[in-house]
Amino acid sequence: MSNTDKPTPRLGQGHTVHRYDQGIKQLRSIILDLGNNARKELKLVSEALIQCDSNKAHEVVTQVNSLRNLILQADEDCMELIAMHNPMAGDLRLIMALSKCICEFERISNQANKIAKIAVKSIKASQPSQGNSKALSYDVSRISELAMHMLDLSLQILENESVELAVDLVQSDDAIDELFAAAIRHLSTYIMEDPRNIGQVIETVLVLKAFEKIGDHAANVGERVIFAVTGKDVSFLNSEQLGQGLLDP
Amino acid sequence: MEQTMNMSKTTAEPAFDVNSSALADRRVDGTVGKIRVDNPRMSTTDVDVYYGDKHAIQNVSLDIGQNEVVAMIGPSGCGKSTFLRCLNRMNDTVAGCKVTGTLLLDKEDIYDPKIDVVPLRVRVGMVFQKPNPFPKSIYENVAYGPRIHGLITSNADLDEIVETSLKKAGLWEEVKDRMDQPGTGLSGGQQQRLCIARTIAVSPEVILMDEPCSALDPIATAKIEELIDELREQFTIAIVTHSMQQAARVSQRTAYFHLGKLVEVGETNQIFTAPKHKLTEDYITGRFG
Numbered sequence: 001m002s003n004t005d006k007p008t009p010r011l012g013q014g015h016t017v018h019r020y021d022q023g024i025k026q027l028r029s030i031i032l033d034l035g036n037n038a039r040k041e042l043k044l045v046s047e048a049l050i051q052c053d054s055n056k057a058h059e060v061v062t063q064v065n066s067l068r069n070l071i072l073q074a075d076e077d078c079m080e081l082i083a084m085h086n087p088m089a090g091d092l093r094l095i096m097a098l099s100k101c102i103c104e105f106e107r108i109s110n111q112a113n114k115i116a117k118i119a120v121k122s123i124k125a126s127q128p129s130q131g132n133s134k135a136l137s138y139d140v141s142r143i144s145e146l147a148m149h150m151l152d153l154s155l156q157i158l159e160n161e162s163v164e165l166a167v168d169l170v171q172s173d174d175a176i177d178e179l180f181a182a183a184i185r186h187l188s189t190y191i192m193e194d195p196r197n198i199g200q201v202i203e204t205v206l207v208l209k210a211f212e213k214i215g216d217h218a219a220n221v222g223e224r225v226i227f228a229v230t231g232k233d234v235s236f237l238n239s240e241q242l243g244q245g246l247l248d249p
Numbered sequence: 250m251e252q253t254m255n256m257s258k259t260t261a262e263p264a265f266d267v268n269s270s271a272l273a274d275r276r277v278d279g280t281v282g283k284i285r286v287d288n289p290r291m292s293t294t295d296v297d298v299y300y301g302d303k304h305a306i307q308n309v310s311l312d313i314g315q316n317e318v319v320a321m322i323g324p325s326g327c328g329k330s331t332f333l334r335c336l337n338r339m340n341d342t343v344a345g346c347k348v349t350g351t352l353l354l355d356k357e358d359i360y361d362p363k364i365d366v367v368p369l370r371v372r373v374g375m376v377f378q379k380p381n382p383f384p385k386s387i388y389e390n391v392a393y394g395p396r397i398h399g400l401i402t403s404n405a406d407l408d409e410i411v412e413t414s415l416k417k418a419g420l421w422e423e424v425k426d427r428m429d430q431p432g433t434g435l436s437g438g439q440q441q442r443l444c445i446a447r448t449i450a451v452s453p454e455v456i457l458m459d460e461p462c463s464a465l466d467p468i469a470t471a472k473i474e475e476l477i478d479e480l481r482e483q484f485t486i487a488i489v490t491h492s493m494q495q496a497a498r499v500s501q502r503t504a505y506f507h508l509g510k511l512v513e514v515g516e517t518n519q520i521f522t523a524p525k526h527k528l529t530e531d532y533i534t535g536r537f538g
Contacts, residue, residue: 016535086494088521088533231523 010161011094011228020085024094027077028158031098034070034105035155035221041112042151042214045119046144049207050137054123060116067109074102090228097228101158104217104224108151111210111217118210122203136190136204139183140211146176147214154221163229169222171239176215183208281526282515286314286502289353290455290485291336291373296350298331298340298509305331309350309511311504313455318477318486320500320517322493324532327506329489333457336487337373338366354455371398374448378460380440382432382447387424390432390443391415394451410450417483418446419476438469445476449484456480458488462495474499493533497521505529 012024041060048057078099081087087095153169156162187204190197226234234242285292289312298306306328313319313336321329331340338359340346352359359369371394382390391411394400401407411428415421420442424435432443441461448456458477462470477486477499490496496503497517504514505528513526524530531537 014536016537020535085535088493088497089524089530091534092522 011090015091017085020081020087020091023077023081023085024091027074027081027095027098030070030074030077031101031105032155032158034067034074034102035108035151035158037067037070038105038109038112039148039151039155041109041116042144042148045112045116046141046148048116048119048123049140049144052123052137054120057116057119057123060112061120064113067106071102071106075099078102090231093231094228097224100224101221104154104220108214108217111214115207115210118203118207122200136187136200139179139186140204140207143176143179143183143208143211143215146172146179147211147218150176150215150218154218157222157225161225161229163226166222166225166229167242170219170226170234170242173215173219174239176212180208180212280310280511281513281529284310284312284511284514286312286317288315289313290315290355291487292351292353292356293332293335294351296332296335296348296352298328298335298349299345299347300343301345305509306335307509309506309509311511311514313485313487314502315485316481316483317502318481318488318500320496320503321487321489321506322491322496322503322533323506323512324537325491328509329504329506330459332506332511333459333487333489336455336457337370337375339370339375341366368398371451372453373455373457374451374453375457375459376441376444376448376461379464380437380444382435382440382443384431384433386429387415387432387435387443388428391446391450394447398451400451414446414450415443417449417480418442419472419479420446436469438465438472441465441469441473442476445473445480449480453484455485455487458486460489460491463491470495493521505532507532 012028013021015021041063044056045060047053048055048060078095081095085091150169150172153165153172157166157169184205187201190201220235223233223235226232291313293312294310296306296309297304309328309332311319311332321333323329334340335348335352336359338348340348348360354369354372358364359373383393385393388411391414392407395407395410401410412421412425415424420439423439424430424443432440435443441464445456445461462473465473474495477488480486488496488499500517502514503517503520505512505520505524505526507528513520513524513529515525520529521533524533
């Protein structure tokens with residue numbers, strides 16, 4: 001008997017019970033919708049900060065709880081799939097991974113809302129022409145771009161189950177951590193230059209931290225996909241161990 | 250203990266292809282996983298079984314450790330029951346069946362011509378798919394084995410063995426007041442537990458179970474599974490089951506058979522969460538079988 005004649009089905013496909021495959025397809029689709037909605041919020045809030053557009057930030061704030069129905073539906077689907085089909089091995093890992101991805105995207109959305117609330121307040125209070133604001137927005141711009149890139153990658157990985165891309169994503173978490181650390185060093189100079197900047201700097205730090213957390217959650221999606229596909233939990237591996245851990249039999 | 254390579258004696262061609270994934274064990278024509286344990290009660294090496302021209306079991310090596318439950322799973326016709334029946338020479342009764350290889354019970358070859366199969370089957374008892382109590386009283390069903398094998402010296406001894414066996418089988422409280430009634434009058438689940446009591450009455454070392462719950466309702470199944478867990482403290486158990494959930498619940502190690510070959514064996518937890526072989530993954534996730 002040969003296994004190599006047919007391509008290996010993607011996780012959650014090729015089950016003898018078609019209803020199971022349909023259930024997984026639906027669950028994956030809901031979670032991707034969830035992720036895409038979180039992405040829209042992140043994009044809006046990033047633009048709001050860069051363009052000093054409080055309307056865009058306000059739009060994100062008013063969208064709070066917009067993901068609630070998707071989250072409830074995805075949770076219900078996970079429970080139903082487990083109860084009805086008793087998944088094992090790759091199927092079980094996939095459902096566990098998707099279930100955790102729901103939380104990751106929910107938290108990304110929460111962080112985007114947190115940034116939006118700060119943005120609404122700070123944009124109204126600040127004078128965009130001030131040199132300091134422009135300088136501060138440089139750090140925000142860089143970290144928001146990286147967070148957006150990581151979120152895009154996480155959605156792509158969730159869709160195509162690419163372990164290689166997932167490893168790249170998890171490893172890029174170090175980059176956003178470094179960017180955050182560099183921004184903190186940068187911001188501390190503003191306080192030293194003029195202590196009156198402290199309020200604005202604190203708000204910027206909170207924003208930067210929220211973007212850094214978004215990067216963490218996106219990287220977690222990569223870890224969940226690696227677990228679903230390979231069966232190896234890489235949550236507590238560092239970047240160097242990551243590639244090595246996956247090559248071990 | 251080292252993972253053991255199990256190469257075919259008869260052909261250099263791989264009998265089945267392994268998964269091409271970089272993460273799969275790349276061994277060809279062998280068993281993935283640890284086939285040996287540190288404290289084997291039974292140890293089999295290169296077992297082949299033929300039914301006439303049909304090569305039913307091919308080159309299977311597997312240890313069954315003391316006080317562990319080993320579950321054997323696989324699609325119908327994969328050879329799991331055939332392998333189980335080799336462990337107490339039940340296949341001897343099948344015309345045209347030939348068994349080769351080494352099968353040891355406590356390091357003693359059970360296929361040695363000098364071995365008497367009757368005491369062997371006392372040491373390696375068996376519980377079948379369908380409850381098969383003798384058409385005798387509940388008491389006699391359990392007492393029959395110890396009596397016929399001369400394991401008792403007095404009626405008091407026999408009473409004690411019957412009571413102890415029924416207690417171990419979790420049936421005593423339900424039947425203690427009607428020991429003289431026919432065993433065939435019990436419910437299916439009770440009959441199966443009576444058969445287990447009958448098996449353990451002769452103090453076996455190993456208990457073989459061939460789909461012991463397939464004819465039982467969920468409550469009776471749960472009682473048998475609970476019983477298997479308790480019996481593990483005293484006995485070594487090998488169970489064949491078609492229920493993946495049952496294998497996951499009752500066993501410490503699981504062996505996956507496919508087309509007469511032992512494809513993968515491993516800790517039950519690993520087999521059901523992250524099997525190494527694609528055939529195992531496909532079977533337990535319902536892709537075929």
